[in-house]
Amino acid sequence: MKLRRNAKDDVALPERIAALQAAIDRAAERLDGEAVAFGQHVVEKSNGRLRHGTEHTLVAMLGATGAGKSSLTNALAGSDIATTGVRRPTTSSTLACVWGDDDATDLLDWLEVQNRHMNGSDERFDGLVVLDVPDHDSVRVEHRLEMERIAEHADMMVWVTDAEKYADAALHRYLRELKGHGAVMVMVLNKIDGLSEDDRRGVVADLRRLLVDDGIDDGRVLALSASTGEGVDQLQGVLTEAVDLKEAIVQRLEADVATAASELLAQTGEETGHEITGKMRAQLAHDLAGAAGVDAVTDAVSRAHRRDAAAATGWPFTRWIGKLRPHPLRKLHLDEGTGGRTSLPEASGAQKARAEAAIRNVADEATATMSEPWPTIVRNAAMPPPDRLADELDQAVGDAVRDHRSRSPRWWSVVGVLQVLLAVAALVGLVWLIAIGVVAWLQLPDLPTPSVRGIPVPTGLLVIGAVVGWLVAVIARRFAAIGAKRAARKAKKHAADSVESVAEEMVIKPIEAELATRNELVTLLTKAGGRLEPTS
Ligand SMILES: Nc1nc2c(ncn2[C@@H]2O[C@H](COP(=O)(O)OP(=O)(O)O)[C@@H](O)[C@H]2O)c(=O)[nH]1
Numbered sequence: 001m002k003l004r005r006n007a008k009d010d011v012a013l014p015e016r017i018a019a020l021q022a023a024i025d026r027a028a029e030r031l032d033g034e035a036v037a038f039g040q041h042v043v044e045k046s047n048g049r050l051r052h053g054t055e056h057t058l059v060a061m062l063g064a065t066g067a068g069k070s071s072l073t074n075a076l077a078g079s080d081i082a083t084t085g086v087r088r089p090t091t092s093s094t095l096a097c098v099w100g101d102d103d104a105t106d107l108l109d110w111l112e113v114q115n116r117h118m119n120g121s122d123e124r125f126d127g128l129v130v131l132d133v134p135d136h137d138s139v140r141v142e143h144r145l146e147m148e149r150i151a152e153h154a155d156m157m158v159w160v161t162d163a164e165k166y167a168d169a170a171l172h173r174y175l176r177e178l179k180g181h182g183a184v185m186v187m188v189l190n191k192i193d194g195l196s197e198d199d200r201r202g203v204v205a206d207l208r209r210l211l212v213d214d215g216i217d218d219g220r221v222l223a224l225s226a227s228t229g230e231g232v233d234q235l236q237g238v239l240t241e242a243v244d245l246k247e248a249i250v251q252r253l254e255a256d257v258a259t260a261a262s263e264l265l266a267q268t269g270e271e272t273g274h275e276i277t278g279k280m281r282a283q284l285a286h287d288l289a290g291a292a293g294v295d296a297v298t299d300a301v302s303r304a305h306r307r308d309a310a311a312a313t314g315w316p317f318t319r320w321i322g323k324l325r326p327h328p329l330r331k332l333h334l335d336e337g338t339g340g341r342t343s344l345p346e347a348s349g350a351q352k353a354r355a356e357a358a359i360r361n362v363a364d365e366a367t368a369t370m371s372e373p374w375p376t377i378v379r380n381a382a383m384p385p386p387d388r389l390a391d392e393l394d395q396a397v398g399d400a401v402r403d404h405r406s407r408s409p410r411w412w413s414v415v416g417v418l419q420v421l422l423a424v425a426a427l428v429g430l431v432w433l434i435a436i437g438v439v440a441w442l443q444l445p446d447l448p449t450p451s452v453r454g455i456p457v458p459t460g461l462l463v464i465g466a467v468v469g470w471l472v473a474v475i476a477r478r479f480a481a482i483g484a485k486r487a488a489r490k491a492k493k494h495a496a497d498s499v500e501s502v503a504e505e506m507v508i509k510p511i512e513a514e515l516a517t518r519n520e521l522v523t524l525l526t527k528a529g530g531r532l533e534p535t536s
C-alpha cells in the first residue's frame with residue numbers, strides 16, 4: 001500500500017492514526033466527550049478504510065436536489081446505466097458505479113452500498129467508484145444521514161451545484177466543516193449550458209470567494225454541463241489523476257485525522273514548560289506540617305528529652321517524682337517499639353483549611369496560563385482524599401520521630417554514676433551520724449569519729465553528698481535543656497522532611513503527571529496533524 005508521507009511533517013498516515021489513538025486514550029477521562037468520541041470514530045473509520053486497500057477510489061457526488069448529481073454520474077458512465085436498464089438511482093439510496101474488472105465487493109460491503117453498477121474496464125478510470133448519493137437538502141432525515149455517511153466515508157467529494165443554488169446556506173454549512181479537505185474536494189458548477197460566458201465567470205469567481213470564506217483555500221471549481229457534456233472532460237481529468245495517483249484516500253484520512261486532532265488540541269492549548277517553584281513547595285510543606293501537628297510532636301520530643309535526662313542525671317532522692325507523670329512520647333504513641341497511628345490530636349479546621357488552600361494554590365499556580373478543563377483536572381489530581389492525606393501525614397511524622405530518636409548522651413550515664421556515688425556518700429554519712437547518736441543515747445563509749453580539717457567525716461559525707469548531688473542535678477538540667485532544644489530541632493527537621501515527601505508524592509507528583517500528560521497530548525495531536533486555531 002502506498003502511503004504518502006506528508007512532505008512538511010514527514011509523518012506517515014498510520015503513525016498519525018496511532019498518535020491520534022494514543023491521544024484519545026489520554027484524553028478519554030479528561031477532555032470533552034464529544035471530541036473524544038469523534039476522534040475514536042475517525043480512528044476506526046480510517047483503519048476500516050485502509051483495510052480495503054487503495055486499489056479503488058471512492059468518489060461521492062454530493063449536492064442539493066436537482067443539482068445534477070445523477071445526470072453527472074450518467075455522463076461519466078456514458079449511456080451504460082440508462083441503456084442496460086439498471087434502475088435509476090432513487091434519491092433514497094446510494095448507487096455505486098464501478099469501473100474496472102474488480103467489482104470492489106469488499107469495499108462496497110464495508111460502505112454498505114447495495115446498488116451497484118459495473119461499468120466495465122476503461123483504463124483511464126479502472127479503480128474508480130462513483131457514488132450517486134441522496135440529496136443533502138432532502139426533507140427526509142434518513143436521506144440526509146445517508147448522504148452524510150457517504151460523504152464521510154468517500155475518498156473524494158464532488159459537490160455539485162448550479163447558478164441558482166451555489167450560495168445556499170445548507171451547502172456551506174457542510175463545506176465549513178470540511179476545512180482542510182480542499183485537496184480531496186471538487187466543486188462543480190453544473191448547467192452552464194444555460195449561462196453566458198460572463199455569468200459563468202461571475203458565478204465561478206463568487207463561488208471561489210465563498211469557499212475561501214468557508215475556510216477552503218485550495219478548493220477546485222469546475223464549470224460544466226452534464227446535459228451537453230461541455231467541460232465534463234475536466235472532471236474526468238481530475239478523476240483519472242485521482243485513480244492513477246491513489247492519493248485521495250490518504251489525503252482524505254489525513255484531513256480527517258487532523259480535524260479530529262485539532263478539535264482535541266483546542267482543549268489542550270499550547271505545550272508549556274511548567275515549574276512548581278521552590279516557594280510554592282515550601283509554602284505547601286509548611287502548611288501541611290501545620291496540619292500534621294509537627295509542632296506538637298517536636299514539643300513532646302523536647303519534653304521527653306528533658307524528662308529522660310532528669311531520670312538519668314537528676315537527684316536520686318527526688319527522681320521518682322518525675323516518673324509519676326506519663327512519658328510525653330508514650331502519650332503520643334511515639335515511643336520506641338511502637339508503630340502505626342500516633343495519638344496526635346486531629347488537625348484543627350483552620351489547619352485543614354490552610355493545607356487545602358496550599359494544595360489548591362500550587363495547582364492553580366501550575367495551571368495559571370491554561371484554560372479549562374486543565375485547572376480543574378490538575379486541582380482534582382492535586383487534592384488527595386482528606387482521610388488519606390491525614391493518615392499519610394500522621395504516618396510520616398510518627399515514623400520520622402520514631403526512626404530518629406536520639407540516643408541518650410554518654411554524659412548522662414557518667415553523671416548518673418556520680419549521682420549514685422554522691423547519694424551513697426550522703427547515706428553513709430547519715431547512717432553514721434544516726435549510729436553516733438544512738439551510741440551516745442545509750443551512754444556507750446563514743447565511736448571514733450575522724451574528722452578532716454575540723455569537720456567530722458560523717459557530717460561531711462552527708463552534707464557534701466546531698467548538696468553536691470543537688471548541684472549536679474541542677475547543672476545537668478541546664479545541659480539537658482540545651483540537648484532538648486537540639487533534639488526538638490532535629491525531630492522537627494526530620495518530620496518536616498517527611499511531610500515534604502508526602503507533599504511531593506501526594507500533591508506535586510500528581511500535578512506534574514497531569515501537566516506531563518497534557519504536554520504528551522499536545523505532542524501526539526500535533527503529530528496527528530492537529531493545528532491550534534489562532535485565538536482571535
Ligand atoms: N440544463 C441543464 N439541465 C440539467 C443539467 N444537469 C441536470 N439537469 C437537469 O436537472 C434535473 C435534475 O437532475 P438530476 O441529475 O436528477 O439531479 P440530482 O437531483 O442532483 O440527481 C433534471 O431534469 C436534469 O435533466 C445540465 O447540465 N443542464
Ligand SMILES: [Mg+2]
Binds near residue numbers: 070071089
Ligand atoms: Mg439524483
